[in-house]
Amino acid sequence: MADQQFDCVVVGSGPGGYVAAIRAAQLGMKTAVVEKDVVGGRCLNYACIPAKAILRTADVLTEIREASDFGITVGEPEVDFGAVQVRRDRVIKTLTGGVSGLFKKNEITYIEGAGSLTADGNVKVGDDTLAASKCVVLATGSVKRHIPGLEFGGNVIGTEEAWALSELPKTMIVIGAGASGTEIASAYARMGTEVTLYEGLDRVLPTEDADISKLAARSFKKQGIDAKTSTFYEGQEADWIVIAAGRGPDVEGLGLDAAGVKLAENGLIAVDGALRTSAAKIYAIGDLVPGPALAHKASDEGIIAVEDAAGLSTHPISYPDIPRATFCTPNVASFGLTEEQAKAAGHDVVVGKVQYGAVGAGTVYGDRTGLVKVVGDKKYGELLGGHIIGAKATELIQELVNAKALEGGFPEVARMIHGHPTLSEAVMEAARAADGWVIHG
Ligand SMILES: Cc1cc2nc3c(=O)[nH]c(=O)nc-3n(C[C@H](O)[C@H](O)[C@H](O)COP(=O)(O)OP(=O)(O)OC[C@H]3O[C@@H](n4cnc5c(N)ncnc54)[C@H](O)[C@@H]3O)c2cc1C
Numbered sequence: 001m002a003d004q005q006f007d008c009v010v011v012g013s014g015p016g017g018y019v020a021a022i023r024a025a026q027l028g029m030k031t032a033v034v035e036k037d038v039v040g041g042r043c044l045n046y047a048c049i050p051a052k053a054i055l056r057t058a059d060v061l062t063e064i065r066e067a068s069d070f071g072i073t074v075g076e077p078e079v080d081f082g083a084v085q086v087r088r089d090r091v092i093k094t095l096t097g098g099v100s101g102l103f104k105k106n107e108i109t110y111i112e113g114a115g116s117l118t119a120d121g122n123v124k125v126g127d128d129t130l131a132a133s134k135c136v137v138l139a140t141g142s143v144k145r146h147i148p149g150l151e152f153g154g155n156v157i158g159t160e161e162a163w164a165l166s167e168l169p170k171t172m173i174v175i176g177a178g179a180s181g182t183e184i185a186s187a188y189a190r191m192g193t194e195v196t197l198y199e200g201l202d203r204v205l206p207t208e209d210a211d212i213s214k215l216a217a218r219s220f221k222k223q224g225i226d227a228k229t230s231t232f233y234e235g236q237e238a239d240w241i242v243i244a245a246g247r248g249p250d251v252e253g254l255g256l257d258a259a260g261v262k263l264a265e266n267g268l269i270a271v272d273g274a275l276r277t278s279a280a281k282i283y284a285i286g287d288l289v290p291g292p293a294l295a296h297k298a299s300d301e302g303i304i305a306v307e308d309a310a311g312l313s314t315h316p317i318s319y320p321d322i323p324r325a326t327f328c329t330p331n332v333a334s335f336g337l338t339e340e341q342a343k344a345a346g347h348d349v350v351v352g353k354v355q356y357g358a359v360g361a362g363t364v365y366g367d368r369t370g371l372v373k374v375v376g377d378k379k380y381g382e383l384l385g386g387h388i389i390g391a392k393a394t395e396l397i398q399e400l401v402n403a404k405a406l407e408g409g410f411p412e413v414a415r416m417i418h419g420h421p422t423l424s425e426a427v428m429e430a431a432r433a434a435d436g437w438v439i440h441g
Pocket of ligand 1: 011012013014015016017034035036037038040041042043044046047048049051052113114115116139140141142159160180250253254285286287288293294295296297298
């Protein structure tokens with residue numbers, strides 16, 4: 001048995017693992033990354049990135065269809081789905097190649113194989129043991145989960161497979177109208193697939209603010225999506241049935257028990273604020289641990305974990321304030337509390353709502369129906385939440401996230417100068433509306 005000595009061994013090379021490894025190496029740790037599949041993790045290879053590459057195709061298609069509004073005459077565009085998938089693969093390869101390049105640049109050892117913990121908190125890959133003097137970072141992500149009464153197999157697939165189809169389906173059923181489900185529905189419906197979207201709760205995007213769900217539902221209808229809310233799937237037929245209703249941590253074969261790593265609820269790994277597990281020098285991050293299952297959350301946790309292992313005092317994460325982005329059309333993005341949650345939490349709630357059409361950019365760029373909603377607490381002007389639907393919402397939300405992180409409230413956002421004509425002026429106006437005054441709105 002060959003023994004290799006490292007300071008830090010990271011298991012999994014997704015956005016949690018690869019970022020942890022790079023930061024560890026930057027902090028002077030001799031670092032290895034173990035990956036059982038392909039570099040970049042699920043995010044880059046099967047999930048976030050392929051999804052966004054195909055959504056981008058659907059967005060370009062929508063723009064071409066709406067070109068006449070901008071004075072351009074074009075015929076009805078055709079989707080060459082083979083070429084769409086070729087581009088998707090190219091995007092993935094470019095980005096995963098970038099991660100490999102960063103590993104080389106930072107002198108990180110990349111080891112192919114499935115890693116598992118040894119009883120003394122090191123990592124085993126096949127017959128090799130990788131000793132880690134400072135930390136082991138578990139970053140093995142999550143896997144799809146079926147729903148009761150419906151197993152995967154045949155034409156029943158998960159979200160990752162839905163983004164890797166070789167032909168454009170004629171019909172598709174999507175179960176679950178959360179972020180992943182609505183992205184799939186919105187992309188395929190616009191490319192010509194007949195999509196039925198099932199949601200057991202009473203609205204699409206049920207974790208978003210109710211005003212946002214309402215506007216999203218209106219737009220999905222226009223895209224031809226048959227969204228059935230308060231309805232459970234009951235065996236209807238389609239070319240593909242996509243289960244987009246939850247995932248679970250990928251802990252199989254990791255040897256958590258042997259190493260003394262304890263679980264929290266839902267089979268996730270229990271960690272403290274620095275992502276330390278119950279076992280000495282073992283950290284767990286990303287989809288393995290509680291909090292929103294998002295790539296940027298995984299990356300930030302990776303940084304915190306290895307900085308802690310290096311003995312640095314690192315930053316805390318405010319989990320509710322992590323930006324959440326859904327790249328369906330229209331884009332949806334949010335952070336913090338919804339209006340309903342803020343009221344339930346006993347805040348003296350104030351709300352500012354402004355449509356994109358209130359500011360010049362909404363009309364110039366062709367999205368007047370987008371909406372920015374700021375939820376605040378009246379007393380000190382605290383920003384409790386931000387909710388945006390419309391073009392570039394996924395970019396615009398960051399301003400409110402940053403303002404809050406820098407301890408700014410909505411009165412500060414209301415009085416910061418925003419460039420003109422930009423959609424960010426609608427964010428400023430929504431903050432002004434929360435502050436009790438508004439110029440355009
Ligand atoms: C369809 C879809 C779309 C999504 N879109 C977005 C989005 O737009 N934005 C966003 O923020 N989030 C998105 N997510 C969520 C995001 O993909 C995850 O939150 C993110 O990938 C978690 O990163 P991670 O590093 O924890 O794990 P992963 O990306 O899952 O990577 C884990 C890696 O560990 C490897 N591994 C597992 N076990 C072992 C082992 N024993 N030994 C060695 N290697 C192992 C796996 O092969 C994998 O490569 C999406 C998810 C899905 C399913």
